Amino acid sequence: MCYNINGDVMQLERLYKLVGNNLNKLFNTNVLIVGIGGVGGSALEMLVRTGINNITIIDYDKFEESNINRQIMCLKNDIGKEKVDVAKQRVLNINENCNIKTYNKKVDYSFLNNLDAKYDYIIDACDDLNAKLELIKYAIKNDIKIISSCGTGNKLHPELLEILNIWKTEYDPLAKKLRNMLRKEKINNKIMVVSSKEKPLIKTNDFVGSISTVPNAAGILLASYVINDILKEN
Secondary structure, rough: OOOOOOOOOOOOOOHHHHHHHHHHHHOOOOOEOOOHHHHHHHHHHHHHHHOOOOOEEOEEEEOOOHOOOOOOOHHHHHOOEEEEHHHHHHHHHHOOEEEEEEEEOOOOOOHHHHOOOOEEEEEEEOHHHHHHHHHHHHHOOOOOOOEOOOOOOOOOOOHHHHEEEEHHOOOHHHHHHHHHHHHOOOOOOOOEEEEOOOOOOOOOOOOOOOOOOOHHHHHHHHHHHHHHHHHOOO
């Protein structure tokens, strides 16, 4: 085993020097990640490399050649493969003892309410607005902390990403649509998101451009929010 919760740290020696026995908190946290694309792939990698040992990933898609420009999980020989299968293998190549569970499914009300695990955190890195809404409702119902990614397409500047309450976002068309959906459901809870305050460069709905830096930075921020929230808990 690369490490254990008793402090026998090898692979995570540098992290142990930074957080000490708080590594145990990371090890024992259970995280659900929905969407293993440009944003979710980086979030997943950061969690695994930070010692989080219990992870469930959900994605119903396969890798395409157009994913190579920004999705950290995707290499040439992964084209046509299920994203969750490729991601699982990468995770196990980082930590062979990681307790990773995969679902090659689309998220909806029925699927979520048949999950049999108790999660401490949900990272929503999908781009399906209906799925985002259902994840928020599921998190509220089950008292699970959630953070969602908003739009990263048509933007060039990762330094303009920030972690904030969805009700305070600007220049984010996806966040605006999600807020409207939340209002219709009479949900006014504080929902943390990663969003960019950069104005989109392309404003048409039929084409979304993307660069490698923005979605991957968003994924790192999602993971950072979860990691730092775990570390601050007493």
